[in-house]
Amino acid sequence: MQAKPHSALVLIGHGSTLNPDSSTPTMDHAETIRRLGLFQEVVCAFWKEEPALREVLRMVDSREVYVVPNFISEGYFTQQVIPRELGLTGETTQIGGKTVHYCDPVGLHAGMTRLLLARAAEVAPGVPPEECSLIIVGHGTGLNENSTKAIKDQVALIRQRNAGFAEVIDSYMEQEPLLAGWDRLTTAPNVIVVPFFIADGLHSFQDIPVLLGIESEPTAAASQMEVFRHNPHEIRGRRLFYSSAIGTEPMLADVILDQVEAFDKARQTAAATDENVTSNSLADTPALPGKLSISQPPRSILASLQAWLEQGGSHLGEVAVRRVTIAAADATGQSAGSGSGWILTHHSDADLAGTGALVRHTDAASAREIARHDAAGEFRPLKSAPTLKRGWEIVLSSLAEVRLALDYLNPAALANVVRLAEGSVPRLTLKQMLGRQTGMYRVTGLIRESEAQELVAETCQDSKCLRKIIWPWDENQGWSLLPPEKTICPPPPRDGSPWPLICTDACPLLVGAARELVRARQKAEAPPVSTPVPAPALS
Numbered sequence: 001m002q003a004k005p006h007s008a009l010v011l012i013g014h015g016s017t018l019n020p021d022s023s024t025p026t027m028d029h030a031e032t033i034r035r036l037g038l039f040q041e042v043v044c045a046f047w048k049e050e051p052a053l054r055e056v057l058r059m060v061d062s063r064e065v066y067v068v069p070n071f072i073s074e075g076y077f078t079q080q081v082i083p084r085e086l087g088l089t090g091e092t093t094q095i096g097g098k099t100v101h102y103c104d105p106v107g108l109h110a111g112m113t114r115l116l117l118a119r120a121a122e123v124a125p126g127v128p129p130e131e132c133s134l135i136i137v138g139h140g141t142g143l144n145e146n147s148t149k150a151i152k153d154q155v156a157l158i159r160q161r162n163a164g165f166a167e168v169i170d171s172y173m174e175q176e177p178l179l180a181g182w183d184r185l186t187t188a189p190n191v192i193v194v195p196f197f198i199a200d201g202l203h204s205f206q207d208i209p210v211l212l213g214i215e216s217e218p219t220a221a222a223s224q225m226e227v228f229r230h231n232p233h234e235i236r237g238r239r240l241f242y243s244s245a246i247g248t249e250p251m252l253a254d255v256i257l258d259q260v261e262a263f264d265k266a267r268q269t270a271a272a273t274d275e276n277v278t279s280n281s282l283a284d285t286p287a288l289p290g291k292l293s294i295s296q297p298p299r300s301i302l303a304s305l306q307a308w309l310e311q312g313g314s315h316l317g318e319v320a321v322r323r324v325t326i327a328a329a330d331a332t333g334q335s336a337g338s339g340s341g342w343i344l345t346h347h348s349d350a351d352l353a354g355t356g357a358l359v360r361h362t363d364a365a366s367a368r369e370i371a372r373h374d375a376a377g378e379f380r381p382l383k384s385a386p387t388l389k390r391g392w393e394i395v396l397s398s399l400a401e402v403r404l405a406l407d408y409l410n411p412a413a414l415a416n417v418v419r420l421a422e423g424s425v426p427r428l429t430l431k432q433m434l435g436r437q438t439g440m441y442r443v444t445g446l447i448r449e450s451e452a453q454e455l456v457a458e459t460c461q462d463s464k465c466l467r468k469i470i471w472p473w474d475e476n477q478g479w480s481l482l483p484p485e486k487t488i489c490p491p492p493p494r495d496g497s498p499w500p501l502i503c504t505d506a507c508p509l510l511v512g513a514a515r516e517l518v519r520a521r522q523k524a525e526a527p528p529v530s531t532p533v534p535a536p537a538l539s
């Protein structure tokens, strides 16, 4: 596609508070596209992980932004959650001085057919297609007919292509035709199963193998297995080839770019009027009165980071950053002088930087892996938790890389500080935030103030999360059970003092906990179900 050096690409994924692999493909594809250098900025955001959807537009400086949902189909998330959280009101929305284009989800693009065929060929190399049945599998709940439709469309497209398979069928985990009966649904001696999912999460890596008979019970997550599964599996008298989720296919990065191109083409085809452009000025307006910002003029995040480092800034959350001299090497590995760069460590390891005592990394992407698990190997869905492991250092030569590494280690932290300083961070009370939840989280709007006070004190305490809260319970009531330093967010520093991690909105962990709490109370308060008294027998 044509380069867009003044635009940003925002990839939206679902993410998970439980499964470390859910966000991996979205971040991998972002890395791939970032390396191509087609966009000025490439960032990700997630519904269940950090950075949050509401933070992501703050993270880009570009005036034009393409938002691509890394989702398999249209549905609740792409039609309700993403537009609501990003403040999008149409195909193209003018918001906060940015022109934001909302593209179709990747799974709808015709290029997915190419990926499915490539994945099938890759998983069963050398097996003639005419001796293979191909099953494209989805969840299928009846809650989202669109996801079933996306799979049926792909099956029809593959059949039209005459790809040579003995048969191509759709099948589902929870609706007919059920995947558990895969051997009865197919006739060929070889069966290839490709999950039409974005990530190797709970469904495709842990649940489907049980339905197929590959495993007797759900295993650990893909990234926690020492050995990946090997094909083929000799089961029920057939040779079964099971692929990883289609969303993990590296070529999906091309489909993401295709979706941006398709958006532009459709826009050119539409009459060159501004009919499809809407404006969301509400999203620019702080919902609360009062000033929490010092209203500096807008500045790029990179320029703000540079200014902070030049003023001696060195601490962001648990991360320490410091300027160093880096020895350079030529292509043959010979010394080629030295230049300046930066070194990042856990702040408790800052004195060990450059001594050889820490494991050295030299690329920003390694920060992603460092931030993923704690020292005990547990997944860290909340990167703001004070559980960043120690023992590493990352040496980087450019400020852009420092920014990227910091975004992996403390997602959106730089953007929140800079935008708060500009006064461009809209503010919602927790009551407002929970009151506008939909779907299974709608019930959180029923939380009582006393419950919220205890919940926030428990969930957001510094021992669990280092972010400082800028939202109160409502316009009149703050947090009586939290220490003052947790809620009084210091103004973003003009000098080099540590930048705070700022919580601008309740995160998925808190919203999820609010749901559990309200549901437990509703259950406890529900009237007991009376046992019907049997009618006396007639004599």
Ligand code: SF4
Pocket (backbone or CB within 6 Å): 384, 459, 460, 464, 465, 466, 467, 468, 469, 503, 505, 506, 507, 508, 509, 510
């Ligand atoms: S809601 Fe609480 S736990 Fe979640 S990010 Fe904010 S401060 Fe941290």
